[in-house]
Amino acid sequence: MRTSLLMAMVHRSQILQEFLTTTQEANSARAGTNTSAAIAMERLSASMDISGSASDFIKPRTLPACSFLDPAIAGAKHGPMDIARVASAIKGLAPVLCWRLKASGDPVFANGHANADILGSVPEALEQRDDVRIGLSLMAPGITYPDHSHPPEEVYLALSRGFWRHEAGAWHEPGLGGIFYNPRGITHAMRSSCEPVWSKNWAGVRTCNWYDDFARSTKCLSWDNEVAKRVARAFLDLANAAAVSECGIEPWACDYAAS
Numbered sequence: 001m002r003t004s005l006l007m008a009m010v011h012r013s014q015i016l017q018e019f020l021t022t023t024q025e026a027n028s029a030r031a032g033t034n035t036s037a038a039i040a041m042e043r044l045s046a047s048m049d050i051s052g053s054a055s056d057f058i059k060p061r062t063l064p065a066c067s068f069l070d071p072a073i074a075g076a077k078h079g080p081m082d083i084a085r086v087a088s089a090i091k092g093l094a095p096v097l098c099w100r101l102k103a104s105g106d107p108v109f110a111n112g113h114a115n116a117d118i119l120g121s122v123p124e125a126l127e128q129r130d131d132v133r134i135g136l137s138l139m140a141p142g143i144t145y146p147d148h149s150h151p152p153e154e155v156y157l158a159l160s161r162g163f164w165r166h167e168a169g170a171w172h173e174p175g176l177g178g179i180f181y182n183p184r185g186i187t188h189a190m191r192s193s194c195e196p197v198w199s200k201n202w203a204g205v206r207t208c209n210w211y212d213d214f215a216r217s218t219k220c221l222s223w224d225n226e227v228a229k230r231v232a233r234a235f236l237d238l239a240n241a242a243a244v245s246e247c248g249i250e251p252w253a254c255d256y257a258a259s
Contacts, residue, residue, distance in 0.1 A: 012051050016126060019089035019118070020048065020134075023200055026082045027157055030179045037155050037181040044132050044155075044202050052119065052129030059124075061098045065114040065140050068196035069094065072138065075195070076159045079176040086200070087159065090136065097136070098124035104146070112143035137190070138198040144191040154182040155202045156190075162197030164190045 012020070024045055031038035076087035099114040100122075117125035120133040133152065139145060139162075156164065157179055163171040164180040167187050174180050182188050190197065 012127065015089065015092040016118070019086070019093055022082065022085040022089050023134075023157060023202075024048075026086050026177070027155060027179060027202065029082060030157075030177070031155070035181075036153075036183065037179055040153050040155050040181065041202070047131045048119075052127045055123065055126055055128050058096060058126070059098055060096050061100075061124075063099045063101065063114040064111045065138055065196075066099055068140055069138060069198070072160055072196050072198045076176065076198075079159075083159065083177045086157070090159075090200075093118065093126075096126065099138075100124060102145075102148075106146075109143060109146070112140040113145060114138045132202070134200070134202050136198065136200055138196065139190070139192045140196055141192050141194050143197075145189055147187050147189045149185055149187045151184055153184045156180040156182070157200045157202075159198050159200060161195060162190060162192055162199065164188065 024041070027037075027041050028045075031041050073087045073091050077084045079087075097116040097118075099116045101110055102113065102115060104110055115138075116136045118134045118136065119125055119127045119129055120135065121128065121130040125133075137145065156174075158164075158174045158176060161173060161176055163173050165171045165188060166182070171191070172180070190199070
C-alpha cells in the first residue's frame with residue numbers, strides 16, 4: 001500500500017495545478033461523448049480531485065533528447081489556443097522534471113527519447129499516487145518507441161505531429177492536438193518522422209466497477225476540510241489496494257517498471 005497514507009497531504013503548486021487544469025480541458029474538448037477516451041478521462045479526473053503527496057525525490061535531470069524540448073514547446077505554442085496553454089504550463093514545470101529512459105539495449109533509442117513522470121508512484125513523479133499516472137514522452141526525429149503493453153489504459157494528447165499504432169495495424173497520425181486512446185493491455189508503439197514528437201499521456205488503473213463508482217462518488221463531496229481530504233484519499237487507497245487483490249491487477253509501480 002502507498003506510503004502516502006502515512007504522509008501529510010499537501011496542496012499542489014500553482015504551476016502543477018495549471019498544468020493539470022489545462023490538460024484536462026484540452027483532453028475533454030477532444031474526447032467526445034461516451035467514447036472510451038471520454039470515459040477514461042471522467043474516471044481519472046474524479047480521482048485527481050484529491051491531491052496526492054509531494055515527492056521527496058525532486059532531483060531534476062535532463063537527458064540528451066531533452067535538447068528537443070524547447071523547440072517542441074515552441075511548435076506547440078503555434079497550435080490551437082488550448083494546446084498552447086498546455087505547452088506554456090509544461091514550460092513552467094520543466095525546471096523540476098526528472099527525465100528518465102525506458103530500459104533498452106538500443107543506443108539510438110536510448111539517446112533519442114526521454115520520459116518524465118508528473119503524477120505517479122515512481123520516486124521521480126512530482127506528485128505521488130498509484131491510482132493515476134500522468135507523464136510526458138519526448139522523442140528526437142527518426143525514433144520509434146518500441147512495441148509495449150501494460151494493464152492501465154491510456155489517453156495520449158499529441159503535442160506535435162507524430163504517429164501511433166495498435167498491434168500490427170497501420171500507423172495513425174492524430175495531428176497536433178489530437179488524442180489517441182490505448183485500451184488496457186493492448187500492444188502499442190509511436191514514432192517520429194522529421195520533427196521531434198512529444199505527448200502527454202494519462203493512465204489509470206482500471207479496477208473493478210465498485211471501485212470506479214467509489215472514485216466517482218468522491219467528486220460529489222466537499223473538500224473544504226483538510227482532514228476530510230486525507231480520509232477520502234486514504235479510503236481511495238484502501239479501495240485501490242482491495243481492487244488489486246480482488247481483480248488480480250498488478251500494483252501501479254510494477255505496471256510501469258518496464259514501460
